[in-house]
Amino acid sequence: MAGILVYTLHNDEGKFNNNSLGALSEASKLAAELGTEASALVVGDVADDAAASLGAYGVKTVYRAKDVPEGLAQPIVDAMAKVMTDNEISYALFGGGLLGFEIGAGLTARLNAGVTMEVTAVKVQDGKLVAERPVLQDSAIVDVGYVSEPGIIIGRLNAFDLNETGGTATVEDVAVELSEFSSKAKMVTRGEQRGEDVNIEDADVLVGGGRGLGKAENFELAEQLAESMGGAVAATRAVVDAGWYPYAAQIGQTGKTVAPKVYLALGISGAIQHKVGMQNSEAIVAINKDQNAPIFEFCDLGVVGDLHKIVPKLTEAIKAKKAG
Amino acid sequence: MKICCLVKEVPDAAVQKRINPETKRLDRSGEKNLNPFDTHAIEAAMQLKEGGDVEVDEIVAVTMGPDSAVRALHKAVALGADRSLHLTDGALEGSDVAATGYALAKLLESESPDLVLLGQQSDDGECYTIGAVVADHLKMPSLTQVIKMDAAGGKLTLERQAEYGYDTVEVELPAVISVGDAINEPRYPSLKAIMGAKKKPLDTKSTADVGIEADRVGEGGSRTAVLEINPPPAKESGEIIEDEDTNETVEKIVAWLDERKLI
Numbered sequence: 116m117a118g119i120l121v122y123t124l125h126n127d128e129g130k131f132n133n134n135s136l137g138a139l140s141e142a143s144k145l146a147a148e149l150g151t152e153a154s155a156l157v158v159g160d161v162a163d164d165a166a167a168s169l170g171a172y173g174v175k176t177v178y179r180a181k182d183v184p185e186g187l188a189q190p191i192v193d194a195m196a197k198v199m200t201d202n203e204i205s206y207a208l209f210g211g212g213l214l215g216f217e218i219g220a221g222l223t224a225r226l227n228a229g230v231t232m233e234v235t236a237v238k239v240q241d242g243k244l245v246a247e248r249p250v251l252q253d254s255a256i257v258d259v260g261y262v263s264e265p266g267i268i269i270g271r272l273n274a275f276d277l278n279e280t281g282g283t284a285t286v287e288d289v290a291v292e293l294s295e296f297s298s299k300a301k302m303v304t305r306g307e308q309r310g311e312d313v314n315i316e317d318a319d320v321l322v323g324g325g326r327g328l329g330k331a332e333n334f335e336l337a338e339q340l341a342e343s344m345g346g347a348v349a350a351t352r353a354v355v356d357a358g359w360y361p362y363a364a365q366i367g368q369t370g371k372t373v374a375p376k377v378y379l380a381l382g383i384s385g386a387i388q389h390k391v392g393m394q395n396s397e398a399i400v401a402i403n404k405d406q407n408a409p410i411f412e413f414c415d416l417g418v419v420g421d422l423h424k425i426v427p428k429l430t431e432a433i434k435a436k437k438a439g
Numbered sequence: 440m441k442i443c444c445l446v447k448e449v450p451d452a453a454v455q456k457r458i459n460p461e462t463k464r465l466d467r468s469g470e471k472n473l474n475p476f477d478t479h480a481i482e483a484a485m486q487l488k489e490g491g492d493v494e495v496d497e498i499v500a501v502t503m504g505p506d507s508a509v510r511a512l513h514k515a516v517a518l519g520a521d522r523s524l525h526l527t528d529g530a531l532e533g534s535d536v537a538a539t540g541y542a543l544a545k546l547l548e549s550e551s552p553d554l555v556l557l558g559q560q561s562d563d564g565e566c567y568t569i570g571a572v573v574a575d576h577l578k579m580p581s582l583t584q585v586i587k588m589d590a591a592g593g594k595l596t597l598e599r600q601a602e603y604g605y606d607t608v609e610v611e612l613p614a615v616i617s618v619g620d621a622i623n624e625p626r627y628p629s630l631k632a633i634m635g636a637k638k639k640p641l642d643t644k645s646t647a648d649v650g651i652e653a654d655r656v657g658e659g660g661s662r663t664a665v666l667e668i669n670p671p672p673a674k675e676s677g678e679i680i681e682d683e684d685t686n687e688t689v690e691k692i693v694a695w696l697d698e699r700k701l702i
């Protein structure tokens with residue numbers, strides 16, 4: 116057995132996911148160290164040149180399963196399992212996101228394979244891959260090895276850097292017979308944008324609002340603070356799921372990745388899935404009433420207190436400072 | 440229809456979690472609780488039962504774990520489950536995700552559920568994957584991180600957030616669904632329900648009872664091995680202010696921001 120296969124996700128417009136492209140780059144690098152090759156799997160209606168263009172990230176072969184729909188995990192498990200078995204591929208690698216977790220998990224069962232998730236780095240040891248995984252709120256990092264092949268590695272969001280080396284890949288079409296149960300889930304609508312379209316990626320100052328704001332109306336506090344500093348407002352999944360704020364403002368694993376000059380987190384616990392989208396901010400300020408909130412482990416300035424008391428005064432003070 | 444809810448006993452949120460360097464497994468001593476994410480699965484089952492769109496005959500709480508895990512089952516029953524099922528066997532100790540998912544699938548097979556509900560993640564393991572592993576073994580359709588679920592006519596209409604926004608997905612029953620924590624607000628158990636929980640039927644099963652192949656579970660049956668445990672890279676810790684006098688707190692924040700030319 117040899118080789119690393121990367122599932123390469125794309126959206127309905129045909130744009131490949133950056134985290135998948137990062138995984139391709141990582142797989143190519145690891146494959147070179149292992150003395151083997153990296154390949155990609157794409158599903159659905161992906162054009163020849165689009166598929167071949169993945170060669171720019173170092174993969175030699177792109178397997179294309181045209182009849183397998185994109186967006187739901189189980190048909191893709193069928194495709195991955197077939198390609199891995201037919202070509203005796205040793206590892207599957209997924210970039211961070213959500214589908215990779217579901218596909219990787221299904222593949223674990225299908226191929227009786229080992230799986231590691233939330234992986235932040237992969238290394239080669241004795242001719243095998245070893246995955247580094249932070250556990251217990253990032254308080255320890257475990258090195259996980261695979262006792263048999265294949266091994267499945269599910270990356271954390273933004274764990275693998277994109278690296279374009281140039282080149283094109285050979286596209287190989289594969290016919291996949293779907294399992295009976297794989298067609299029992301049907302996508303009705305995909306990627307619906309809830310709430311208005313807001314731009315948070317270009318702001319130097321971002322005020323993030325979480326469940327600690329208490330209710331939708333209290334986002335006004337975040338908006339006023341952002342306005343006083345000339346910034347924009349972002350949100351956690353918890354408040355987006357609750358309908359308090361638009362999806363376009365969400366930061367994290369299934370939202371956006373940002374790196375502003377300063378990120379002010381109001382009533383945000385700092386869950387890993389949020390952290391991965393904002394940890395590269397130049398400065399992180401957190402206001403949270405729970406001194407044990409995980410965000411205090413990685414912020415630069417932490418304020419333990421009630422945001423409802425602090426934020427209005429902070430906004431006024433900043434306005435006064437600017438005026439003075 | 441019969442709903443099985445997977446529940447897990449986890450260290451209490453207040454307990455400082457750590458890994459035992461010798462066994463390389465999570466140190467499970469100290470206070471334990473029902474995985475808070477699983478209370479959303481039980482609540483979702485209760486809402487289906489009470490909603491009237493489908494007929495729910497029973498809700499079964501299902502766990503795999505040591506003897507102490509019965510407490511998680513009691514809590515699940517107090518929250519509304521009708522009975523519970525406990526897979527416990529020394530042979531299961533040290534099972535990784537692949538082994539745990541396989542064992543739970545064999546256990547569930549013995550119940551032939553129409554719907555399996557799980558939490559979005561276990562508070563200790565945080566793997567987010569057990570649902571999809573179980574589903575593939577059971578050959579059932581599946582979806583994770585579901586925040587809205589409607590049942591009618593032998594199928595579920597589900598919503599969840601994925602990489603590009605919200606997806607709406609229709610899934611035929613039987614199915615395996617993990618629910619996100621935004622799906623509902625779990626109820627508090629009544630005192631009567633808590634008192635009565637220990638009297639509800641609880642079945643204990645061993646690996647042999649449900650046909651689990653011994654070489655596919657436990658440390659020996661696991662496909663991964665923890666090789667090393669390391670501390671995370673050292674990071675300068677941030678400055679922490681306790682808000683006692685808010686005017687003073689605000690002054691400090693402004694000064695901090697100003698020093699860094701962020702205002």
Ligand SMILES: Cc1cc2nc3c(=O)[nH]c(=O)nc-3n(C[C@H](O)[C@H](O)[C@H](O)COP(=O)(O)OP(=O)(O)OC[C@H]3O[C@@H](n4cnc5c(N)ncnc54)[C@H](O)[C@@H]3O)c2cc1C
Nearest residue numbers: 325326327351352353367368369382384388389404405422
């Ligand atoms: C697969 C998956 C993908 C996910 N994707 C994302 C994602 O893209 N983005 C994301 O953000 N999350 C994501 N999550 C969810 C994530 O795990 C957390 O649940 C979420 O980030 C929590 O949001 P929160 O901090 O607003 O809420 P909570 O965790 O509930 O935190 C609220 C905080 O507010 C504090 N608070 C309460 N009242 C006050 C007050 N008056 N003053 C000050 N502080 C107060 C509390 O102490 C608490 O720490 C994902 C989860 C999974 C499993």
Ligand SMILES: Nc1ncnc2c1ncn2[C@@H]1O[C@H](COP(=O)(O)O)[C@@H](O)[C@H]1O
Nearest residue numbers: 445446503557558560561566567568569
């Ligand atoms: N040992 C177990 N017994 C029963 N259910 C479990 C067990 N481990 C995980 N689960 C279920 O799987 C969900 C996801 O767990 P995980 O994949 O570990 O994050 C949990 O919320 C539980 O519903």
